[in-house]
Amino acid sequence: MTLPESAARAIAITQGDCAGIGPETIAKAFRDAPETLRGCFIVGELQTLRRAAAAVTRAGDTALPVAVIDHPEEAWSVPPRCLPLLPLAGLPGPAPWGEISRDAGVAAARCVEWAATAALQGRIAALVTAPLHKEALALAGVDFPGHTELLQAAAAAHAGVTLAEMPVRMMLANDELRTVLVSIHMSLRDALEAVTEPQVRETLRITHLALSRTLGRAPRIAVAGLNPHAGEGGLFGREEIETIAPAIAAARAQGMDVHGPFAPDTVFMRARNAPGHPGEFDVVLAMYHDQGLIPVKYLGVEQGVNVTLGLPLVRTSPDHGTAFDIAGQGIADASSLIAAVHMARQLLG
Template sequence: MSDASDAPLVAVTMGDPAGIGPEVVVEGYREIVERARPVVIGDAAVLRAATEVCDLDLDVRSVGDPSEATRDPGVVDVLDLDNVDLATLERGVVDEAYGAASLAYVERAIELATDGAVDAITTAPINKQATKLAGSDYAGHTGMLADYTDTENYSMMLIEEPLRVTHVSTHVPLREACDLVTEEQVLDTIRVTDAALRDLGIDDPAVAVAGLNPHASDGGLLGDEDDDEIAPAVERAREAGIDAVGPESPDTVYVQAADGAYDCVVSMYHDQGHIPIKMLGFSGGTAVSGVNVTIGLPIVRTSVDHGTAFDIAGEGIASAASLVEAVDVAAEMAEAR
C-alpha cells in the first residue's frame, strides 16, 4: 500500500443507521484502504457498534476534517455528525430520524466534494421511505446530487463486470418513462455515457443504444419511437465522433455487451437496464457486488448497488463487496479527472 497522500481521498457516507450501511463500511474497510484514503461521513457511535456486530478488531476515530484521514487499515476515520442516539437505535425499521441522519451525511459529502475537500463520494444505501418521512422529495441519491450540483444532464450507470449500463430515465412510472424517450434525452445520455467511460480509462468506448420496443420496433411494425427518436440521436452522436450504434434489439444487446462487443448499453428505462445487471450481481436473492455511478456530475459519485437490507441489518452477514468495488471505481475516476 502506498502512502496516504498518494491515494484519492474518498468520502464514504454511512447510509441509513438502521440498515446494513454501517456494517458494510466497517466490514470492507481494510480492503477500501488498499485503493483509497477513506473518510466516513456518519455517526461514530453507530460505527463502533457495527464493529462489534461484525466482530472486527477496528478502532473508530473521530476527525475534524477529511484531511486528517490516515489510511490506517486498523482505524476507521469518521467525520462524526453525532446525529443518532445509539441507546435507542432499532435496526431494520423505517424511521424519520434515521432518514434525516442519512440525508445529512449525503449533504455533507456533496459539500466537501464541491469544495474540493475530497476527491470523490461513495454512498452506502439510504431508505427512500425514511428520507420521505424526513421531508425529502427525492426518490434517491441521484436527483439530490444533480440538484445540489446544478447538473441538468446526468444519468445512472450500473457496473457489474463484464456489463455496464446507463439509463435515459430511472425512477419514474413506465408510462412516463416511454414519454421521456426523446431524441434530445437519448442524445444527452449517450454523451454523458461516452464521457464517463473515458473517465474509467476506456479511450475509444463503443456504446450500444437499446431500442424501446421489442426488436427495436421491427422496422416500424411495433411502434415508431425507435425510428423517430432513438435512431436520430444515435446518428447525431456518431456525427460528434462517438462510437455509438442502435437502436439495437433490447432482448439481445445486453448479452452482446457482456460478451465484449460494447463497453456500455444505453437503456431506455429503469428495469430494462437493471434486470440484466441484477441477474449478474445477485446471489441467493441478495446483491453481493455491482456499482452505481452517477455520471454527468461535476463531482465523482459512486454507490453500492443494493439497498438497506433491513431484513438482515444487525446480523453481521452483509457482504461488503459492492462497497469495496464502488470505492475502487470512485478512486479510478478521481485519478482520471
C-alpha cells in the same frame, strides 16, 4: 512517489440509512480490505458506527475501534482495521434495525449533503455512498427520491445553475457489463414518456464524455430499443424509428461510436465481457431503470457499482439497497462497497 492531488485527498463514505446494512458493510470493508480503504473515512454518527462494528465482530475478536477525526486528511493517519469517523454534529443516533424512520432519513441525507459539499469544494477526492431508504428520505422531508437526484441538486446549487442545466445519468457497472439509463427513478408510465430524442441524445453525450475519460478512447456504445424486438420495423411501436434512431444518427454525426437500436432482450448479452466472450460494446444505453439494471444485477450484485455520470465530482455506490431483512445480523456482503471504492479510485485516475 508523489500522489496526484485527487489521490492525496481522502475519500468520504457516507453511512447510509442506519437501520439498514450500510454501516455494517462499511465496518466489514475496513476490517477485510484495509489496503483498499486506506485514505477513506466515514461521514456519520458515532453510536451508529459503534453498533455496526459490534454487529460484524467475529467470535473471539474484539470490535473494531472507531477513530474520531476532525478533518478529512486525518484519515490517512488512522491505523488499519480502525473506523475513521468524521462525526456530524446533531445527527440522530441509530434507529432500530430494519425499521423505516424519519430520523434515519434525516441522518442519511445530511451525510450525503455534507460529502457532496466537501467534494464540490475540493476538500475530498470523491464520495462513496452507502445505501439509503427512499421512504425514510421522504419521511425526513427530502424532496429527492435518491442519491442521484440529491447530488444533482447539490451540484446545480453549487454551480448556480438550474437542474436542467446539470443533467446527470446513472451507470451501473461490474467487470462484465456497463449500462447507462435514459431515465432513473420514476414510474414506468412516466419513463416511457421520458424517451424523447433530446433525452436519448443527452444520455449519449454524457456517456461518451464520461467513458472517454475512463477508457482513454471513445467508448463503443450500444443502444437498446424500447419495444420488443426494437419495434420490428414499426410493428410493435415507432419509438425506435421516430425517436431513438434520429438521436443515434445525431450522435454519430458528432463523432461518437454509437450503434443500434438493438433488441433489448439480446443486446446486453452481446455487450457482456466474459472469459472467452469479449463484449462487442463497452456500454449499453437502456431506455428505463429496470431494462438496464436487471441484466447487471443478475450477473451479481456483489461486484456491481452505481456511478453518477455528469456531475463535477466522483460519486460511486454499492449495487444494493438497505436490506432491512438482514440488517444487524453481520451477514451482509461488503464486496460491492469495496468495489465502489475501487471504482472511485479508477475514476480519479
